[in-house]
Amino acid sequence: QVQLVESGGGLVQAGGSLRLSCAASGRTFSNYAMGWFRQAPGKEREFVAGITRSGGMTAYADSVKGRFTIARDNAKNTVYLQMNSLLPEDTAVYYCAADRSQLVVRSLSSYDYWGQGTQVTVSS
Secondary structure, three states: OEEEEEEOOEEEEOOOOEEEEEEEEEOOHHHOEEEEEEEOOOOOOEEEEEEOOOOOOEEEOOOOOOOEEEEEEOOOOEEEEEEOOOOHHHOEEEEEEEEOOOOOOOOHHHOOEEOOOEEEEEEO
């Protein structure tokens, strides 16, 4: 089992920044690729960003590319999502998830463990 706890969400004005953190405990963190997903009201949960086990490769949704950065610190068992130039359409609950795959996978069904989510609200 891997337990994931997100933090860092909140209310921010458009154009602002937030950094989300996801702390992992349980199994060896570096054995898992990590992903960030988000779900807005009335919408499907969608892939935002992912990072491989070592952090050597990352992937982003087109909607956040150039604005969001995913990173991980395996010594601290933590994955981060730096979000800059936030837009009202970025408003959602953000979830981190752990996947035993070697590569970054964008499909929700590949992920084995999920956090409870943290709310991000961007005002216009």
